[in-house]
Amino acid sequence: MKHILALAIACAPLAATADPLPSWNETEAKSRIIAFVEGVTDTGSASYVSPADRVAVFDNDGTLWAEQPVYFQFLYAVDRLKEKAAGDPSILASDVLKAAAAGDMKAVAASGKKGLLEIVEVSHSGMSVDAFIADARAWLDSARHPQTGMSYDAMIYQPMLELLSYLRDEEFTTYIVSGGGVHFIRSFSDDAYNIPAEQVIGSIGKSGYMVTDAGPIIMKDPGIVFIDDAEGKPLAIDTRIGKRPIFAAGNSDGDFQMLEWTTTGDGPRFGMIVHHTDAEREWAYDRDSHVGRLDRGLDEAGTRGWLLVDMARDWEQVWPHAR
Amino acid sequence: MKHILALAIACAPLAATADPLPSWNETEAKSRIIAFVEGVTDTGSASYVSPADRVAVFDNDGTLWAEQPVYFQFLYAVDRLKEKAAGDPSILASDVLKAAAAGDMKAVAASGKKGLLEIVEVSHSGMSVDAFIADARAWLDSARHPQTGMSYDAMIYQPMLELLSYLRDEEFTTYIVSGGGVHFIRSFSDDAYNIPAEQVIGSIGKSGYMVTDAGPIIMKDPGIVFIDDAEGKPLAIDTRIGKRPIFAAGNSDGDFQMLEWTTTGDGPRFGMIVHHTDAEREWAYDRDSHVGRLDRGLDEAGTRGWLLVDMARDWEQVWPHAR
Numbered sequence: 001m002k003h004i005l006a007l008a009i010a011c012a013p014l015a016a017t018a019d020p021l022p023s024w025n026e027t028e029a030k031s032r033i034i035a036f037v038e039g040v041t042d043t044g045s046a047s048y049v050s051p052a053d054r055v056a057v058f059d060n061d062g063t064l065w066a067e068q069p070v071y072f073q074f075l076y077a078v079d080r081l082k083e084k085a086a087g088d089p090s091i092l093a094s095d096v097l098k099a100a101a102a103g104d105m106k107a108v109a110a111s112g113k114k115g116l117l118e119i120v121e122v123s124h125s126g127m128s129v130d131a132f133i134a135d136a137r138a139w140l141d142s143a144r145h146p147q148t149g150m151s152y153d154a155m156i157y158q159p160m161l162e163l164l165s166y167l168r169d170e171e172f173t174t175y176i177v178s179g180g181g182v183h184f185i186r187s188f189s190d191d192a193y194n195i196p197a198e199q200v201i202g203s204i205g206k207s208g209y210m211v212t213d214a215g216p217i218i219m220k221d222p223g224i225v226f227i228d229d230a231e232g233k234p235l236a237i238d239t240r241i242g243k244r245p246i247f248a249a250g251n252s253d254g255d256f257q258m259l260e261w262t263t264t265g266d267g268p269r270f271g272m273i274v275h276h277t278d279a280e281r282e283w284a285y286d287r288d289s290h291v292g293r294l295d296r297g298l299d300e301a302g303t304r305g306w307l308l309v310d311m312a313r314d315w316e317q318v319w320p321h322a323r
Numbered sequence: 324m325k326h327i328l329a330l331a332i333a334c335a336p337l338a339a340t341a342d343p344l345p346s347w348n349e350t351e352a353k354s355r356i357i358a359f360v361e362g363v364t365d366t367g368s369a370s371y372v373s374p375a376d377r378v379a380v381f382d383n384d385g386t387l388w389a390e391q392p393v394y395f396q397f398l399y400a401v402d403r404l405k406e407k408a409a410g411d412p413s414i415l416a417s418d419v420l421k422a423a424a425a426g427d428m429k430a431v432a433a434s435g436k437k438g439l440l441e442i443v444e445v446s447h448s449g450m451s452v453d454a455f456i457a458d459a460r461a462w463l464d465s466a467r468h469p470q471t472g473m474s475y476d477a478m479i480y481q482p483m484l485e486l487l488s489y490l491r492d493e494e495f496t497t498y499i500v501s502g503g504g505v506h507f508i509r510s511f512s513d514d515a516y517n518i519p520a521e522q523v524i525g526s527i528g529k530s531g532y533m534v535t536d537a538g539p540i541i542m543k544d545p546g547i548v549f550i551d552d553a554e555g556k557p558l559a560i561d562t563r564i565g566k567r568p569i570f571a572a573g574n575s576d577g578d579f580q581m582l583e584w585t586t587t588g589d590g591p592r593f594g595m596i597v598h599h600t601d602a603e604r605e606w607a608y609d610r611d612s613h614v615g616r617l618d619r620g621l622d623e624a625g626t627r628g629w630l631l632v633d634m635a636r637d638w639e640q641v642w643p644h645a646r
């Protein structure tokens with residue numbers, strides 16, 4: 001009986017008609033999201049989807065948290081590269097590594113994705129997965145964003161947190177499908193988003209199983225096994241989830257194929273793009289940005305029926321702390 | 324109120340003290356499993372583990388279903404290779420492919436793992452993932468085991484089905500971690516084991532994202548990306564689940580590292596090996612078998628505290644149909 005009472009109490013807030021998205025303004029964006037969720041969860045509706053198939057996928061950088069002036073994982077990588085190089089300068093074996101350790105971000109940016117990967121690879125290998133996650137967590141606890149002065153994991157979007165909760169309350173399973181490294185994201189995803197490790201899909205570096213005197217460990221080795229970007233996103237969704245999502249959210253052309261794959265399936269589908277239009281509270285960028293470039297998605301969102309969320313117009317607040 | 328009543332009814336069977344493992348004989352194996360589960364689910368116990376960390380991993384071939392005379396997926400691959408070759412004999416581009424298509428299983432066996440992979444690769448590529456899964460499902464519906472005459476997906480172990488259900492009832496999440504192909508396993512895992520696609524971890528072939536006139540598809544391409552065997556199992560558990568399991572079940576030395584990784588973590592841990600000792604109802608094999616070889620695991624199970632399940636002694640029945 002105690003059990004039943006506890007359930008009754010737990011269920012009570014669901015029964016109430018509280019606004020599930022209080023940080024969203026009363027614009028079309030909010031009403032389209034709610035109409036979709038109400039349709040797929042209404043057993044009497046032709047749009048009904050069973051809970052097992054309510055799969056929702058979210059990009060991370062620029063969709064759940066900020067990504068300017070550059071991906072936060074990259075800032076972590078550079079900080080760690082500097083530390084490592086202080087102990088052993090010989091690891092700076094290329095121009096881009098030297099530039100990064102010296103803080104010459106222009107030279108690093110000029111090296112493109114290849115340069116970024118090289119820096120991540122050198123700074124993220126040679127330790128166990130457990131040690132890496134603890135180290136990333138410690139970095140997030142101490143590092144501050146150069147412009148906002150905020151913790152990086154405080155620069156998550158309150159409206160998106162509400163959307164994640166809303167979907168989970170309605171029996172969706174919410175996954176992160178990010179170009180970021182899977183271990184880096186796991187260092188904060190459970191705390192920040194309530195998304196557990198097994199629902200984090202990301203890029204994957206090489207790893208090795210090693211039996212030491214203290215027992216087995218999983219080591220992060222140099223080398224990239226899989227880049228979870230562009231076409232890689234639907235491919236990872238296939239091998240990892242094995243179901244076609246019915247809801248996808250992204251913000252850049254790296255999310256285009258994930259949105260396309262999600263929204264071209266049968267039955268009700270929802271694709272949304274977070275458009276960074278808010279130079280005052282966050283940043284304003286799209287076609288010409290060096291991170292989170294949004295070009296094709298901006299052109300095709302309309303014809304494809306994807307919701308273009310205008311951050312300045314549709315979000316009543318951006319960061320959680322302001323609430 | 325209707326909601327609460329439904330929950331109360333749903334909870335009733337859990338409250339009853341029905342035997343969760345009726346197809347297990349009353350031997351030490353059964354009591355050890357139950358003692359472990361009761362310990363980790365008892366909030367008053369020092370062994371308590373929260374539901375989020377109750378991760379259980381199961382090998383498939385030889386652990387959840389049979390694997391003699393050879394892995395069932397391989398029999399499927401040979402059947403499909405024959406069909407494909409009838410339409411286009413030029414695909415038989417090597418001796419092992421010719422031998423397989425001609426039914427010369429001795430020559431195939433002599434070619435070892437490399438030969439098996441080549442056959443799987445040729446027969447499993449050049450179609451979409453959806454078409455492949457439908458085809459594998461159709462094969463399972465029509466093909467029959469050469470010795471038992473049973474459907475392959477009826478050759479699953481009733482005691483293991485009960486163990487899976489028991490663990491899930493006790494809020495474990497149950498994963499398959501198999502050397503078999505992820506798409507092949509998904510063609511039956513939900514029906515056979517109640518394990519949904521997202522909890523199937525297996526070997527992975529190359530795939531590609533293709534946009535056709537009829538929309539995007541995911542194609543199975545030739546090539547193997549990841550073999551989920553031996554050291555690969557803990558590595559896949561890390562990238563896919565991101566939590567160290569507390570329960571692992573296998574049957575061969577290909578499961579050794581998964582059992583080692585699982586059982587060397589902190590806190591309560593359970594490792595079990597299904598030992599095929601029952602030539603009458605199933606098969607008897609271990610150290611000298613060409614599939615499911617169990618040698619090191621047999622030597623070390625005792626010192627490592629792993630439960631060695633003696634199929635002949637510990638299982639009251641083997642197949643579900645007999646019940």
